[in-house]
């Protein structure tokens with residue numbers, strides 16, 4: 001088996017590449033920048049993308065492919081000779097101002113439409129053209145509730161990232177390529193429980209949101225490849241109270257079934273409506289706070305006048 005990886009230098013991607021290498025599985029990793037021989041390879045917290053890339057490139061079985069996931073030709077080169085692709089890329093977080101005022105057009109390569117949707121289409125097309133790539137594992141997130149607090153917040157502050165992740169999922173469900181969609185909990189928090197805590201549900205079902213680690217989700221993505229029954233499935237992965245879950249994903253993956261539920265065809269308009277509602281609420285709160293602040297300043301001014 002040979003596995004392609006996108007989002008190589010990301011917090012999730014780097015865990016997956018290290019795991020694949022340690023298991024002796026050759027990888028072909030997409031990298032946006034050329035390896036710079038002058039940087040010191042590092043994987044420690046705070047290392048730059050260039051340092052992480054240099055470190056990963058030195059691992060056994062790792063080949064770097066220069067390119068961008070929003071570029072169709074890069075995706076074709078990446079998938080050449082690979083049996084599966086782990087699509088672990090995600091858009092960089094824009095500044096709140098840039099996102100709130102929609103300063104980045106949807107066609108921009110950095111916009112979440114390009115990274116979470118167009119890129120997924122590129123990978124599907126590349127897999128269809130390749131004679132070897134039979135599986136796409138894509139990490140998205142909970143996003144089937146366009147009017148939920150977190151969907152609204154992330155859509156408002158992240159160029160509609162939730163919305164375009166869902167639309168990207170739908171591209172996979174409509175394609176002939178076998179997919180596994182992984183919707184993880186919140187990655188990168190410190191309060192992750194340990195022990196028998198792993199929980200997994202299929203068919204797009206829901207679990208209460210919890211903190212999970214990047215390495216847990218990397219393990220899940222890599223392990224999916226060993227389970228043919230995870231083809232065409234949508235999984236939600238969370239952590240639960242110690243003792244109520246499992247210690248490894250193996251028993252959970254063995255029970256996964258392919259999607260049978262009818263997923264909404266598109267949720268884009270609902271996601272956009274949710275984000276507009278959120279912006280309106282935010283604007284009203286700012287207006288009320290501004291009015292209060294103005295009244296307070298006026299009050300203080302009048303008080304001072306009476307005292308002088």
Ligand SMILES: NC(=O)c1ccc[n+]([C@@H]2O[C@H](COP(=O)([O-])OP(=O)(O)OC[C@H]3O[C@@H](n4cnc5c(N)ncnc54)[C@H](OP(=O)(O)O)[C@@H]3O)[C@@H](O)[C@H]2O)c1
Nearest residue numbers: 007008009010011012032049068069089090140141186187
């Ligand atoms: N963090 C969470 O709690 C959470 C929860 C649910 C789902 N997710 C999803 O999980 C995925 C990975 O998360 P993460 O924490 O690893 O994100 P991350 O650390 O921000 O990594 C993102 C990766 O995507 C790469 N990338 C971005 N645009 C690209 C492009 N146009 N072409 C090629 N590569 C590109 C980045 O490359 P550079 O290094 O070159 O910038 C980086 O390697 C994302 O899709 C995210 O939305 C995250």
